[in-house]
Amino acid sequence: MYKLSIAAMMLCFLSIGKLEAQTKRLNFAQSWGQEASLTKPMKQYKGWADDNHYIVGEHNALHKVHVKTGAATPYSYPADESTRVSVKNKDVVITFADGQSRQLTQSPEIEEKNPTLSPDGKYVAFTRENDLYAVEVASGKEIRYTTDGSDVVYNGWSSWVYYEEILGRSTNYKAFWWSPDSKRLAFMRFDDSEVPMFPIYASPGQHGYVEKTRYPKAGDKNPSVRVGFVEVAGSPVVWATFNEEDDQYFGQPYWSFNSQSIMVQWMNRDQTNLKFYQVNPVDGTKVATYDETQPTWINLDHDERITYLADNKHYILKSDKTGWAHYYLYNLDGKLVNAITAGDWQVSSIAHIDEKNKVFYFTARKENSATSDLYRVDFDGKNFKRLTFGNYTHKVKVSPNGKYFITEYSNVETPTKVALVDLNGKIVRELEDSKSADFDQYNVGKTAYFTIPSADGQYDLPVIVTYPTDFDESKEYPVIMSIYGGPDAGSVRNTWKGTAKQYWANEGIIQIECDHRASGHFGKQGVALMHRKLGYWELIDYGTVAQWLKAKPWVAKDKLLITGHSYGGYVVTMALTKGSADFDYGIAGAPVTSWELYDSHYTERWMDTPQDNPEGYKQGSVLTHVNGYKGGLRLMHGDLDDNVHLQNSIQLVDALTDRDVPFEFMIYPGSRHGFERRKSAYDFKERVRFYYEYLLEKPVPKELK
Helix, strand or coil: CCCCCHHHHHHHHHHHHHHHHCCECCCHHHHCCCCCCCECCCCEEEEEEECCEEEEEECCEEEEEECCCCCEEECCCCCCCCCEEEEECCEEEEECCCCCEEECCCCCCCCEEEEEECCCCCEEEEEECCEEEEEECCCCCEEECCCCCCCCEEECECCHHHHHHHCCHHHCCECEEECCCCCEEEEEEEECCCCCEEEEEECCCCCCEEEEEECCECCCCCCEEEEEEEECCCCCCEECCCCCCCCEEECCCEECCCCCCEEEEEEECCCCEEEEEEECCCCCCEEEEEEEECCCCCCCCCCCCEEECCCCCEEEEEECCCCCCEEEEEECCCCEEEECCCCCCEEEEEEEEECCCCEEEEEEECCCCCCCEEEEEECCCCCCEECCCCCCEEEEEECCCCCEEEEEEEECCEEEEEEEEECCCCEEEEEEECECCCHHHECCCCEEEEEEECCCCCCEEEEEEECCCCCCCCCCEEEEEECCCCCCCCCCCCCCCCCCCHHHHHCCCEEEEECCCCCCCCHHHHHHHHCCCCCCHHHHHHHHHHHHHHCCCCEEEEEEEEEEECHHHHHHHHHCCCCCCCCCEEEEECCCCCHHHCEHHHHHHHHCCCCCCHHHHHHCCHHHHHHHCCCEEEEEEECCCCCCCCHHHHHHHHHHHHCCCCCEEEEECCCCCCCCHHHHHHHHHHHHHHHHHHHHCCCCCHHHC
16 A cells, blocks of 8 residues: 655645635625625725825724834824805805804805805805806805806806716816906806707606706707806906807816916817917907817817926826827927827826926826836936836825825735835835735635737737636636726726625626727727727627637637626627627616717717718617617616616617517616616616526525515
């Protein structure tokens, strides 16, 4: 008989012990994040108290920690010594630094909107019934600047398409801006007279009611917009000398530091020409200082397009005019000083600007399009250096003097860690590791990041796959593919994913996230491929991923489900019609189903108008391909969706019922583009039911009912 040595026996016992330790699976509560498992709670790294202390939050207490000694002392944010304004009971109320409050307006029957304190604290501007006003804090005197506000004319209050697509939802429709010296207000005036009204029917009560929104769909008339200026004490409006009759857009304006001019972003209706104008608020005259054209489109950004420097002489511009997003240094007259960054990679955001030493800190997707790193470079583009490390996605907070930064970093295999790093990229101190002590004892579905070659071999498409627990290549598993799919809106990021996917991994489902060639991973030059052909490359590249999966012996050939919301819902409905050879099931939330049904600014940026691009609109419509439907679709929409109208889903339902094919449809009453909270809980249960019924073919466990 063969005899084992003591060492071999010990190795055998250790191996058995390790296997036993790794057989522990996440239970129901752990999978859904209700109990700690793979990771433990971490402190919150809030930012910086000063150059040498970062702020840490734990158990509802704050501490500031010295970067060199690590000594922690209690910390509280400085008392809010600023004056604040708000709306209470429909009137403007001011609350002073000492906590005393006073009501400034007296119109309880009409609500004031967006009260905004002047920089000197002496006035509060607001809108009321689509006119622009201010009230003097000391006297309570009210100043009315405009008088023509109506149901179609708005002064200082955005038209819907500007709120949604140009100025941004964070503005809450606000479209006025104080000058730094508090002597003037700039504002936009919108005239929606020729913009079609879209009715949204709400069902509550006996008779219901109709919301009437001026919503320009692709090819429709847009609002007429003017940029005006008024003196704070009251004056006739001075209008910037743009031609109101031109088909044009205006972006976020920026006051100069000395309040002598304001920079106004202008763009043509085709969105191929961006100009910056320095406008004189005294007489409205303008001078062009920047002129950019692109053959496809230019994004009219409201975030970080321009960052003024405190020297009052320069600004930093973010542009993708070379095919990749980069930063440029300009003087205030619009003359290019130099490119700060360059190359076939994408910058993301500004992290810190050290004007004294002329050093620029920023994040970018340079090492890998699915990760993020921090870099530094001199204003002149020299001395470029990566400051973060490893194959991780880094989320950074830079100290006020730029000498240190805190990074929270992870990848799909590594739970989040935190480190303190100096300006040379050297780790000063590892601060925290979220990995639990028994992390290695759990048997979980492994998650991997990798790429799949596109069908034409031109791109390496990024994917993240979570395999089933105890994955066995001799078995077949169903697949859930989660996507968004919009232009320059990729979702694949190499970060720690938590435990959210582990429940379905335990149930034996492969889960995959993937992006296509125009998702932003390959710069603007990749995104530009979508010009005039939404729905084309998405289906080709997602189809390639689906075919790669189905070619594997461990993937069930008839159980690939694709799911997404909004643009993702559009892609899902296209996948179940035009791409039905590759996809078997789909769950689509609030989809656009035909692009002439969506708003002008967003749609025409990629597609031009329906009049200019009829074939592109035809081929990009789900309704064109509905005869190809042969999958199992679950379709959901909120009845009050003011963004992607219910009309989209209704037209698809009409086409599907005409063809006598099976599908599921759910309307969520009272919900807009994001479902109302109670409806979201119901929607989750229905999604679970759908997975069990069609992918797993077994009853829903009682704990999920």
